[in-house]
Amino acid sequence: MRRLITSVIIFFSASTFFSEASVAQSGKFVAPSWTDTLVNPVKNNREATLGGKHLYQTDCAPCHGNEGKGNGIAAAGLSVPPVDHTSAAVQRQSDGALFWMITNGHLPMPSFKLILTTQQRWELVSFIRTLKKH
Ligand code: HEC
Structure with missing residues (x-):
């Protein structure tokens, strides 16, 4: 169970990281x-x-x-x-x-x-x- 929770947390933080990266990439270069x-x-x-x-x-x-x-x-x-x-x-x-x-x-x-x-x-x-x- 603990492992499952850890993987879920890793999954969500990774997906937030990637979506933020793509937002930054599509925004202005500042x-x-x-x-x-x-x-x-x-x-x-x-x-x-x-x-x-x-x-x-x-x-x-x-x-x-x-x-x-x-x-x-x-x-x-x-x-x-x-x-x-x-x-x-x-x-x-x-x-x-x-x-x-x-x-x-x-x-x-x-x-x-x-x-x-x-x-x-x-x-x-x-x-x-x-x-x-x-
Ligand atoms: C594949 C093409 C490409 C290469 C290679 C490239 N650039 Fe650029 N560069 C761009 C594009 C396109 C932009 C504008 C990006 C944007 O506004 O989203 C840019 C923007 C910049 C900016 C931002 C300027 C500003 O005030 O907005 C700087 C500084 C810059 N490049 C320096 C360099 C330097 C130094 C190199 C070589 C080490 C380099 N670039 C190599 C395509 C390139």
């Missing part, structure tokens, strides 16, 4: 406000920014485009258009918010949590900062 307090450890670091540029060309450009304008070769086939990283809407967000978005993703944008290291994700934030319109 970073929680606590992420604004995160500090980019490689801010204004030229070497790290260059590293971010290389990562961007391989991992992000297929969707976001080489210049970050959202016009990569895979962009047309996506259900949601890739965001233009040169736009004010992206550039006015905090470093921490961008880091959180790269980490978690939002379909069709994949999560990079397991694909890239923490350092690499911050390098990408530094590179995205160079994409703002001058």
